[in-house]
């Protein structure tokens with residue numbers, strides 16, 4: 001005779017075996033795991049609890065406990081054999097998801113093959129129907145391919161609710177009112193770096209990050225934005241910087257190097273160097289380097305100094321779109337007043353915001369051309385305006401920021417810049433370009449869950465960069481730079497983390 005509800009003492013014994021955080025009974029967890037069967041667009045399992053086990057011994061103990069109590073239990077890989085909808089306990093004993101650069105393409109192929117052989121007709125019909133539907137989350141066929149690519153999943157012990165598939169299911173369910181909005185659902189939705197790795201590996205190309213941003217907007221409209229994000233948003237409105245750094249601090253690097261800056265400072269100029277709040281106050285070597293390079297190349301440029309403010313990436317990523325719109329309108333007025341028709345920025349987040357998020361979310365097209373510094377430096381180099389000396393055989397690798405790479409498709413410009421430096425050896429990490437592992441800093445994750453952010457950065461450095469024995473890791477984003485620098489310090493990986501501008505500046509031959 002099967003038990004219909006799970007006695008509390010049985011749940012307690014599960015916790016003793018696997019640890020409390022690995023015994024999942026919340027409605028969000030049972031919802032996600034209830035659809036684990038292939039092609040299960042409707043819930044097919046009556047899940048009472050899920051136990052995430054970390055060893056064979058734990059799995060066997062859970063199975064034994066259930067059988068002794070007359071509770072139907074199944075290991076996750078055998079859920080397809082459960083007939084009907086009896087109440088069950090699922091033991092999720094799969095290994096931790098890992099971005100394994102060698103096995104990855106094969107795993108992806110195997111996953112697609114298994115869909116074709118065990119229900120391909122339905123899946124393809126579904127994919128076709130969903131392609132006709134423009135709502136991004138609705139394309140998801142719940143195949144689970146993306147979960148093994150999810151940036152944050154390892155930090156949550158690979159529990160499906162916190163993986164890409166689980167997050168998209170919770171997003172879709174909250175949007176469609178299938179699940180109530182709860183603290184847990186909100187946490188699942190916000191513990192995501194919007195890196196787009198799931199999207200890049202999704203067969204029906206579910207725009208998972210778009211759907212997650214959209215549900216965050218819905219939560220914002222109901223006043224359910226996490227308080228740490230609200231505080232950062234308040235700082236943007238108050239002082240033009242999510243961290244609350246006063247505007248006068250933006251001039252610190254300029255004051256230290258007036259000879260580099262003032263010679264070219266104008267109130268109006270054709271080119272505006274948009275430094276970005278994080279770059280101006282926390283990675284000050286970058287504007288110093290870019291300013292020197294622009295001066296060297298004879299570029300007539302200006303900056304907005306204290307008046308610059310924030311591009312509003314954090315507001316757009318976390319669903320505070322009304323605030324983002326007001327911020328964007330002010331920003332465009334300021335840029336127009338500078339007389340510039342070209343804006344260059346060292347921040348991949350600013351670049352993504354101006355070129356993709358403004359038009360997509362706010363329906364705003366910037367009335368000026370926007371370049372990331374990697375693109376602008378490539379042009380200066382192609383035009384022969386920068387003369388570079390020999391880098392003496394230094395080995396570097398390039399980290400693709402998600403905002404610049406996967407989201408804005410700027411992959412080759414920074415690489416061309418590095419390759420144009422004589423004597424510099426560019427060595428690629430195996431996970432590069434569309435498949436690059438995230439640094440962990442984007443999408444508001446840094447503000448929401450700094451621990452997960454840092455761990456992701458450590459994984460990127462240790463697993464991907466350290467084996468290359470490079471002197472430096474180069475990137476084009478201040479958040480990547482800071483997060484990976486903290487990661488290098490914390491994990492004692494002896495790799496310098498630099499902005500592309502710093503590497504070019506170091507190679508400039510003296511003539512200015």
Ligand code: SF4
Nearest residue numbers: 140141143144146202
């Ligand atoms: S988002 Fe794409 S890869 Fe992930 S479960 Fe859905 S269909 Fe599969």
Ligand code: SF4
Nearest residue numbers: 150192193195196198
């Ligand atoms: S965007 Fe990145 S962190 Fe978010 S669900 Fe997708 S893979 Fe995971």
